[in-house]
Amino acid sequence: MLQPTKNKSFYCVGLSYQKADATMRGMFSLTSEDKDSLLTQAKKEGFEELLLIATCNRTELYGYAEHPFQLIHLLCEYSKGSVDDFQKVGYVIKSKEAVQHLFQVGTGLDSQILGDFEIIGQMKQAFALSRGKGLANAFLERLMNSVINASKRIKNETALSSGAASVSFTAVQYIMQNVPDVSQKSILLFGVGKIGRNTCENLIKHTQNEHITLINRTREKAEQVAGKFNVVVKDFADLQTEISQTDVLIVSTGAAMPTVHKHFINPERPILILDLSIPKNVDEQVKELSNVTLLHMDELSKRKDEALERRKEAIPHALQIIEEVKNEFYQWLDNRKFAPTIKALKAKLEGLKEAELDYQRKKITDFNEQQAEVVANRIIQKITTHFVNHLKDTSSLDESIDWLQQVFQLEEV
Numbered sequence: 001m002l003q004p005t006k007n008k009s010f011y012c013v014g015l016s017y018q019k020a021d022a023t024m025r026g027m028f029s030l031t032s033e034d035k036d037s038l039l040t041q042a043k044k045e046g047f048e049e050l051l052l053i054a055t056c057n058r059t060e061l062y063g064y065a066e067h068p069f070q071l072i073h074l075l076c077e078y079s080k081g082s083v084d085d086f087q088k089v090g091y092v093i094k095s096k097e098a099v100q101h102l103f104q105v106g107t108g109l110d111s112q113i114l115g116d117f118e119i120i121g122q123m124k125q126a127f128a129l130s131r132g133k134g135l136a137n138a139f140l141e142r143l144m145n146s147v148i149n150a151s152k153r154i155k156n157e158t159a160l161s162s163g164a165a166s167v168s169f170t171a172v173q174y175i176m177q178n179v180p181d182v183s184q185k186s187i188l189l190f191g192v193g194k195i196g197r198n199t200c201e202n203l204i205k206h207t208q209n210e211h212i213t214l215i216n217r218t219r220e221k222a223e224q225v226a227g228k229f230n231v232v233v234k235d236f237a238d239l240q241t242e243i244s245q246t247d248v249l250i251v252s253t254g255a256a257m258p259t260v261h262k263h264f265i266n267p268e269r270p271i272l273i274l275d276l277s278i279p280k281n282v283d284e285q286v287k288e289l290s291n292v293t294l295l296h297m298d299e300l301s302k303r304k305d306e307a308l309e310r311r312k313e314a315i316p317h318a319l320q321i322i323e324e325v326k327n328e329f330y331q332w333l334d335n336r337k338f339a340p341t342i343k344a345l346k347a348k349l350e351g352l353k354e355a356e357l358d359y360q361r362k363k364i365t366d367f368n369e370q371q372a373e374v375v376a377n378r379i380i381q382k383i384t385t386h387f388v389n390h391l392k393d394t395s396s397l398d399e400s401i402d403w404l405q406q407v408f409q410l411e412e413v
Contacts, residue, residue, distance in 0.1 A: 012098040013071040013090065014053075014060030017112045020089040022298050026279020028081040030054045031254070038078040039133040045070070049140040053105070053126050055119065056167075056195070056278035056297065057112045062102060063135075068092045099143065099329075103322045106147035107154050112301045113167060115160040115311040118194065120151045142332055150325040157321065158314040168198035170300050171274050172206055175248055178293075179272060183208045188246040190239065190260070191253035192216045192225045195276050199250055204229050213246070215239055217253070240264045243271075252276040258283040265289055274300065331392070338391045341401050342384060344410040349380045 015028055030038065035052055042050045042063075050063040059079070061071045072090070076083050093101050104110040108117050127144045130136045136144075155161045176182055187209055189200055196216075203212055212231040215238065216222035222233045234242055239259075243249055244266040251260055251273065262285040265271060273294045275282040280296060287294050353376045361367050387404065394400050404410065 008064040008066050009094055010062070010064050010098050011068045011071055012060055012062045012093040012101050013068050013075065013086075014058060015086065015090045016058035016060075016110070017298065017301070019091075022278060022280055022296055024081070024085065024089050025057070025059070026080075026256075027085060028059045028075065028079045029056075029256075029278055030059060030079055031256070034078045035129065038074055039130065039135055041077070042074055043133055043135060045074075047135060049130070049137050050135045051102075051123075051126055051130050051140060051144070053123060055122050056276075058105070060105070062098065062140075068094070099326065100322075102143065103147055103150055103326060107151045107318060107322060108160060109315065109318060109322075112297075113170060114308055115314075116167065117151065117155060117161050118167075118198070120148065122194075123147070138336075139333075143329060146325050146329040150322050153321045153325070154314075154318045158317045160311050160314040160318050167276060167297060167301065168195050169202050171199055171250060171276060172202040174274070174295070174300060175203075175272065176207060179248060182248075183210075185209065185211065185247040186245060187212045187248045187250070188215065188242050189213070189250045189252070190215050191251060191277065191281075192222050193252055193254055196250075196252035197225055199252060199276065200225060200229055200231065204231070213242060215242060244269070247271060249273045250276065251281045253281050255281050257281075260286065262286050262288065265292060267291055276300075334392070334397055338388075338397065338401055341404055341410060342388055342391070345387060345404060345408055346380065346384050348408050348410055349383060353377075353380060 015025065017025065020028070030052075035054060039050060039052060047063055047065070050061060053060045053062075059075065061075055063071060065071050072083060072086055072092075075081070076086060101110070106120055106123050108115040108119060111119055123144070127136060127140070130140070175187075179185055187203060187207075189196060189203070189212065192200070192214060200212065200214065203209060212229075214222040214226055214231055214233050215236055217236050219233065219235060225231075226233045240263075243260065243264045247270070249260070249271060253259055254277065256279065258281055260273070260275075260282045262283060265286060267289055268291070270291045271293070273282055273286065273292060275294065275296045278297070282294060282296075286292055357369060357372055357376065360372065361369060391397060391400055
């Protein structure tokens, strides 16, 4: 199974929405530059593989290490969180449990909104970043491909992704349920990252609203989104003016500090504000205004809907699929582990064959070397196949490999 490598074990260290609130998750959030620097430093420190997952709901590092503190230190060094902070809300998962955790994260079983499949796209990007830094070897690549395969199967074979329960849709659903005549209201979307784009698409699809405005620090990115959805784009400099005139404000920026402040709000106009950002991008003082309804992503995620109930019923089937795919991964891992021993065994048997053929060639007149070669090769193939089948089925792989190496005096080739 999953064995330590060179005194190193496979770990997952991280924190998530389950124990860390939005403020604490914000302290451990990482910018693109932070991620790049962290992985570069990991490579310098001798890590052979490292996967960094950093989303609004979790920050996690996966990799082989002598001690999990090596990973914790990396995380704290490149975020605003401290080791003390991590000890309060973080977790360390080891070996097979870490593999299981990665499967559950990648398939949406561990998402804040059950079955949210946005995470698998984020994981693919994270893996691409690791591979670009030379931190993705055969083990991590096979593991990631297995998680992606499990995610596809669960999406196609179960109801875990039925209905709409992503963060973006939950926000839109809340707007539709709580804002009268929503199609006639002014809606301002500030930030056009992944969640912002999905929210924009869901707004247009479900509200039939033609009064949607986009603002982004980089206008060009907002215009790219606007081109797809036919909405209005305003300059970042117009943010305060636009907020004062809107009925609904959705904030999904990646800023490190609040970007929407109390003095931006028109106190005479009722406004619904949904902050889908990590860390929080709407100043808490905004709540002091009586005309403001402010909800953060954490509060939205707690609102259960019928789709989530249906998704819960699909959990056993999803776990069964994970178990099947995970077993295939472990079979590959075991095969990879005993492959050098089988190769060495075959080389040993080939050596014995050549020595015996040479002996018989000298001893027997008219020795049929060609026929003897065919027979010997078939015997070697049958012997190695028997051992391969045994090693695939045994529950004590290490002992079997040791026994083979001792009996045949094998040296791995």
